[in-house]
Ligand SMILES: O=c1nc[nH]c2c1ncn2[C@H]1C[C@H](O)[C@@H](COP(=O)(O)OP(=O)(O)OP(=O)(O)O)O1
């Protein structure tokens with residue numbers, strides 16, 4: 001007897017299994033497999049549905065979410081947008097996919113060009129977008145594309161400049177990120193000049209040293225070292241009005257650099273929630289709380305409407 005598994009079956013099974021931590025799925029022979037979710041050997045059997053089950057063992061929430069999207073795509077052989085609008089509530093520790101029409105951006109060949117040469121940003125975007133099935137490329141993959149002069153006085157102006165210029169040159173949909181550190185006692189500096197705080201071709205270490213120097217005389221107590229990271233993301237595509245979102249992350253500036261992860265001012269930026277510097281966080285930890293992660297969450301909410309433009 002062959003059990004027909006349709007999309008809603010799979011969704012029900014997934015929602016049930018992930019909530020009960022038991023993975024229960026009927027294979028094409030109608031046998032039910034009761035398996036604990038996190039030591040699950042979740043095997044697809046080839047069937048007329050074209051369903052195949054992949055071994056998932058000790059998977060992390062993001063890996064299971066990737067599997068979840070893969071199952072949905074395999075079962076319906078459709079792209080994310082159709083599938084996601086039917087997704088049930090799936091709770092996985094700190095990753096939640098809601099049933100209302102959450103649509104994920106659909107990019108034809110699943111490649112997204114980021115108008116940046118900053119590998120620190122790119123590493124974070126790669127981690128975020130790979131969970132949604134996309135390959136991220138940046139301007140270092142296209143050396144023939146020009147450096148865009150950031151003549152804007154705001155993050156949005158610069159992000160628009162970067163996204164629009166590269167989109168017009170390539171005819172592609174392009175995401176740009178203009179971001180920076182804004183320190184209260186410095187009146188919001190270095191802000192849009194964060195990359196050039198210590199001079200036109202300053203390194204991260206030089207920028208951090210300048211920041212410590214600027215604060216040494218004026219801001220001894222922690223309450224005088226309040227700061228935030230800001231990101232403005234702009235998506236530009238031919239014949240469309242650009243999509244603009246932003247995100248912020250609050251904290252304070254440390255007195256000595258701590259941590260080896262991240263990039264830019266991360267070793268000096270102390271997250272207000274955890275008291276750890278951004279450089280003391282792993283990539284996935286930072287990608288849950290950072291200004292960039294928050295901006296991306298805002299982007300994913302606005303994306304479906306923007307795509308229909
Ligand atoms: O998560 C972050 N953690 C630490 N520092 C950060 C972060 N996000 C931006 N920042 C700093 C780095 C750079 O000094 C400036 C961004 O300047 P910004 O012009 O947006 O980037 P960029 O010039 O390095 O590369 P690009 O313009 O090609 O995207 O703010």
Ligand SMILES: [Mg+2]
Nearest residue numbers: 150178179195
């Ligand atoms: Mg820049």
